[in-house]
Amino acid sequence: MFIHLITRRNTSVGVVGLLTLCTTWMAFSADAEPKSPPKAALIEALRDFNGVIGSWRGIGQVKRGSTQGAWQEKADLIWELKPKSTGIRFNVDEGKEWKTAILTYDEAGKQFTLTANLPDDTTRKYQGKFEDKRLVLEGADDKKDVHRLTLTMLNENRMLVLFERRPEQQSFFTRVGEVAYQRQGTKIAAVGGGGPICVVTGGAGTIAVMHKGKTYYVCCTGCRDAFNDDPEGILASYEKKKAESK
Structure with missing residues (x-):
């Protein structure tokens, strides 16, 4: 009986040791796995926006042609290539309409998605299409007002971002503001x-x-x-x- 108990105890210790060894090996194997490359399909879907990568200075206007309520801001646009976040990152300094944003592509829905962090630290999700050098995205807020963001690529050194809003009971959009961006520094090819x-x-x-x-x-x-x-x-x-x- 005593020998039998010792045998059972040794067997239990052996099983625990084996499980510990397997767990350690699995953890090591997970750490040793090569890093997955950025999603090629997402990069390809965003290829049309390669021209916006860089640093920009912007002039914002509530009403086009008027200096009343106008402001200046700076924006840095870079690729963000992380396993769970592949897209183009907008970092905006002194912006009135947004602080940061990331533009990605929804492969299932076949549309672009822009998630923006607003000056009041809330977030807003826009979705839409890119046609004729214009990215037109829409998203609703908690009040069910619809917000529209239109990014127009004029050329490699100039782009416009128009912000509009349509209240729930209204059938048309009204202008909130527009930022005209000029690329900082010298022109690039x-x-x-x-x-x-x-x-x-x-x-x-x-x-x-x-x-x-x-x-x-x-x-x-x-x-x-x-x-x-x-x-x-x-x-x-x-x-x-x-x-x-x-």
Whole structure:
């Protein structure tokens, strides 16, 4: 009987030890798994917005052509390439209509989604389509008023963002404000104009990065971070896409 109890105890200890070993191995394996590259489909869906990446200075007007209530703001647009968040990040300084936002693409709904953090620290979700160089998005607030945001890409160095609102009982939108953005600094070459290409998104390469003694280019700090996290995966994806385009 005594020997039998010892045997059972040793067996239990062995099972616990084996489970502990398996759990430790699984945790180590999870940590050791290679990082997933940014979602290529989402990057491709947002490719038309490569031209807006960079730093901008904006002049906001409540009424076009009037200085009454006008303001100035700055905006930095970068790629955000995280496992659970792939899109274009807007960081706005001194903005009256928004503070930050991220533009993504809903693959299931086949539409763009912009989630904005507003000056009062609430969030608003807009959804819509991109047509004829205009991104038109709509979203409702707690009062069921519909807000419309229209981003118009005039060229590589200029864009407009129009904010409008339609109360629940109203059939038309009224203007809330508009920001005219001008790219800061000197002009850059248009995408595809013969300059360096971002190996992450295919946009205009403006930042040099190194890997194994070779120089590559990315378009923003978000792409730089993604490249540094997984240079082999990024370059493999880039070379594959380049080969497919030939």
